[in-house]
Amino acid sequence: MNEVRWGIIGTGTIAQAFAADFAHAKTGTLRAVASRRKEAADAFAERYDIELSMVDYYSLINSHEVDVIYVAVPHSLHFELTKACIKAGKHVLCEKPFTLNETQAQELFELAAQHEVFVMEAMWTRFNPALEQAIEWVEEGEIGLLQSVQASFCFNATSQSEGRLFNKDLGGGALLDVGIYPIFLAQLFFGKPDFIQNQAVVGDTDVDVFEQLLLGWESGQLASLESSIISQQPNRAVLSGSDGYIEFGQEWYQTKTLTLVKNGGAEHAIEFDFPGLGYQFEVEEVNRCLQEGLLQSPNHSWEDTLNLLATMDEVRQDIGVYYPGEPEPCGHDCDIEHHHHEHGHHKH
Template sequence: MKKVRWGIIGTGQIAHLFASDFCHVKAGELRAVASRDKVSADNFSAEFDIECAFVDYFSLINSHEVDAIYIATPHVYHYDLVKACILAGKAVLCEKPFTINETQSKELYDLALEHNVFVMEAMWTRFNPVIEQVLEWVEEGEIGTLHSIQASLSFLAPTDPSHRLMNIELGGGALLDIGIYPVFLAQLFFGKPDFIQNQAVIGDTDVDIFEQILLGWESGQLASLEASLISCNPNRAILSGSKGYIEIDSEWFKAKSCRMVAANDQERAIAFDFPGNGYQFEVDEVNRCLEEGLIQSPNYSWQDSLELMATLDEIRQDMGLFYPGEDFLGEGANNEVDVHEHHHEHNHHKH
């Protein structure tokens, strides 16, 4: 496998975690980083021994030094940056959420198809060995018929109103940043839900800071999900079946261990001794796809990403949370979503 030359756009916390794990990637080389702040770009390149540091994003996108680009900027910048990468013919791994809504995502995937360029939403959890193991157990019927999933992701976020998580201008809020993970887990096993209910708490800066979501499927499955920027939680996930259950240990979205408990209380635990946080696995997947000439991953497809965004859009519309410049009902909106088909609970609390 030839070494894929990677560039990173953005130098925040997620970019640091990604770069820290890059030394565990099977066939890739970190060649460039871009930040709009020169000091930040220089410091990042020095810390991770990266050859090229750019002070504007588009110089990196158009550089002949990189084959693939990881986008780690706040959500609202994803659309323009992914679009520029596609037009420059660069493979893209864009941090989740891929964009702020399904309409934007669909435009980009259509563009990638037109230009024959690889694009993937950076749903790194999908490629975690623990998630792979849980998928295998469920597919093999180890816990019988899977009936329900419980998953939460909570932490205490900075309260500074200008912080990206609290700033509506930057696509802030709990749902798109961390709620996306539990919804992803539910849809990984059950597909797009037929029914959506949610209770949301909207904070002082008009973004969601806490929500509980109930998803339902016509075939009888349920998922009970929670995301919070204001409370602590064990952050475990439990998958319940007719013959037993699987528990993914804390923090489930980057877990290194899980266990299966049968109805007779027999337990089987498994642990994976991988280094770092596990960002290397999504990079390995991109590199593998590039080697095979694919433009999307069969393991986390554009359709998977679009269905996830569609669910998040519905939950946000129900909350009444819209980002600047968004028009769900206007031209280019996703007309496939018929709210009359879904059962909604319209309950919102101001925090």
């Protein structure tokens, strides 16, 4: 494939960060953007020097001007828009969470295989140079046997209480938006957990606003994870091993600093120098996979995405958070009080 031509669906915060960082990608051209509002599409196109601006998502999906589409709309729309892209023969990078649940993702991956198009969840953190370095250190045995992962992603979004994060219809809640990152980090190293324990707070709008998860593996590893949309945290992450630990700087999911601390106290700190926030690295990964004719990235595979969603599905089922269209196991008249009490969940 020659120069890969990209289109973006959506013009929100994450689409803006992505478009700004696209300029730093070594490959690919950003050719088109679509929004449901003409003013938004035009302003976005002008701001990021994009040739085509479209008012209808489907005119971009069916356009011959793009090869791959970045889907950056609220979670509830990921499934139908990614499905439309696949059916139109377009490759897709869909913002995380890839879909609301594992069942939806399974359907999309099967469709992608049929239509022979590349599809990847936009887990941009996976391609951050600091994380790549951490993976290398772990693989090289720098911290001995990796025993635990501690990670958090918490911020206070209560000022946007009318926004999508607190809106059940848009797939809101802390888990899908930010909880997915710490879970991703733990599962990157240990795979799908054998045990999941959680404490969660469900807010007034019936979405989870804060949770702490403890994941466990038969082989003896543990992960202690926290996510919130009602409180702040330095959002660091630590990988602990038998011979030392690796600490990510603040906002670990986009950090440029990494420290290796050995038993005995020897420290090795690295500072990574890259422009922007680091969205360009996932763009380069998609372009690389397309050049190689792959349908999925070996670094963030379909299975990785399904495993993330499976864990989040299980947590949501336990805390009783369901999105429109999802089956609820016991209807509305089951003993909610008992359920909440039993698992130690609290209303906020």
